[in-house]
Amino acid sequence: MSRILxxxxxxxxxxxxxxxxSIATGMMVLFALVLAAAGSAPTGDVGVDRLxxxxxSLTSLAxxxxxxxxxxxxxxxxxxxxxxxxxxxxxxxxxxxxxILLGKLLAHLAILALAVTLGYGAAALVAVWSDPAAVxxxxxxxxxxxxxxxxxxxxxxxxxALSALARRPSGAAGLAIALWLVAVVLYDLALLALIVTDGxxxxxxxxxxxxxxxxxxxxxxxxxxxAAEAVAAAGGIGGAxxxxxxxxxxxxxxxxxxxxxxxxxxxxxxxxx
Numbered sequence: 611m612s613r614i615l616x617x618x619x620x621x622x623x624x625x626x627x628x629x630x631x632s633i634a635t636g637m638m639v640l641f642a643l644v645l646a647a648a649g650s651a652p653t654g655d656v657g658v659d660r661l662x663x664x665x666x667s668l669t670s671l672a673x674x675x676x677x678x679x680x681x682x683x684x685x686x687x688x689x690x691x692x693x694x695x696x697x698x699x700x701x702x703x704x705x706x707x708x709x710i711l712l713g714k715l716l717a718h719l720a721i722l723a724l725a726v727t728l729g730y731g732a733a734a735l736v737a738v739w740s741d742p743a744a745v746x747x748x749x750x751x752x753x754x755x756x757x758x759x760x761x762x763x764x765x766x767x768x769x770x771a772l773s774a775l776a777r778r779p780s781g782a783a784g785l786a787i788a789l790w791l792v793a794v795v796l797y798d799l800a801l802l803a804l805i806v807t808d809g810x811x812x813x814x815x816x817x818x819x820x821x822x823x824x825x826x827x828x829x830x831x832x833x834x835x836x837a838a839e840a841v842a843a844a845g846g847i848g849g850a851x852x853x854x855x856x857x858x859x860x861x862x863x864x865x866x867x868x869x870x871x872x873x874x875x876x877x878x879x880x881x882x883x
Contacts, residue, residue, distance in 0.1 A: 613705045617713025618720070625683050625721050634679040638729035641671050646733035661737040661747030665754055668730060669834045672758050673827045677765040677794055679725060683718045684769025685786040686779040688878060693779055698883035707878050715766060715871065722762040726755055754834055760863050764826045765789075767870025774877035797825050819854045829862035 625631055645667040691697040700710065734751050737744040769786055776782035801821055808814050822828040832854055 613709050614713045614716060617705065617710055618716040621714045621717035622720060625718060628683065630682045631679065631721065631725075634675065634682055635725040635728065638671075638675050638679070638725050639732055641675070642668060642729040642733040643736060645671060646736035659744045659746045660741040661734060661744035662750055664733050664737045664744075665747055665750045666835060668733060668754060669831055672726070672754065672761070673831055674794055676722070676726065676758050676762050677790055677827060679722060680718070680762040680765035681769045681786040681790055683721065684714075684766045685773055685782040687714050687718075687770050688773040688881060689776050689779045689782040690773075692777055692881065692883075697881070701883055708875060711770060711871075711875060711878055714770070715763070718766050719759060719763060722766075723755075723759050726758045726762075730755055730758075750834075750837070753837055757830055757834055757863055760867055761826060761830045763867035764870045765793075767867060767872075767874045770874035771870070771877040774874065774881050777881070793825060794827050798828065819858075822854065823858060823862045826862065826866040829859050829866070833859035833863055 646664045648667075686693075688697075691700060701707070730751055734744075734748070737747070768789060769782075772785040772789065773779075773782040776785055801818065805814050805818065822832055833856065836854070836856055836859065
């Protein structure tokens with residue numbers, strides 16, 4: 611455990627100096643504050659507290675920014691070590707490849723948790739300051755924080771796997787961008803096109819719930835918008851997505867990080883110094 615912590619501390623310092631990580635964290639805080647400031651408009655219409663409205667908006671924000679932040683930290687985790695020639699030296703230490711990867715994961719999760727806590731916390735302060743009744747939504751905010759960390763863990767694991775497979779930071783960066791576009795943007799556009807084409811048929815009623823759970827970003831969105839009635843009302847969730855049992859979206863959220871990290875471990879073991 612001490613070896614994992616030592617690796618984590620070293621990786622934390624390296625990642626914290628990454629300007630792209632700082633930019634993404636700043637964007638998280640800025641957009642969260644903007645959403646919090648604009649979150650009071652619909653509260654009277656839907657009959658929910660301001661923080662629940664803000665959480666519904668933050669959920670959509672997190673779907674885009676959390677995977678991006680995770681991939682920015684992880685795409686060169688292995689490829690960067692190979693290119694700089696530090697991987698052979700790292701492997702001479704009495705530390706296994708699994709411990710190296712877990713140390714990187716622990717450090718990057720700590721930075722991710724710090725970023726989302728700062729962003730969501732700032733939004734929560736604005737919401738509670740302007741509407742004391744917004745404290746009713748603190749449970750939903752806490753749920754959003756830990757599920758954001760799980761979503762980030764999924765894309766961290768995927769980023770490590772891509773980094774190990776690419777072996778070069780430039781190639782890993784390209785693969786990471788492609789993964790983000792497919793998982794976060796193009797996947798939902800494809801589902802939307804299929805729903806429009808299907809016209810409420812078998813795909814919408816049967817295949818769509820499975821397709822939503824098959825994407826960690828969509829499972830994250832469905833879980834957070836369905837877990838609390840106030841957030842569900844503010845988010846306007848319904849149809850096939852609203853019919854997905856909560857335990858299924860929760861199970862998807864927990865299984866995806868395990869699968870991604872397992873894939874990363876397998877890919878890292880095949881990397882030769």
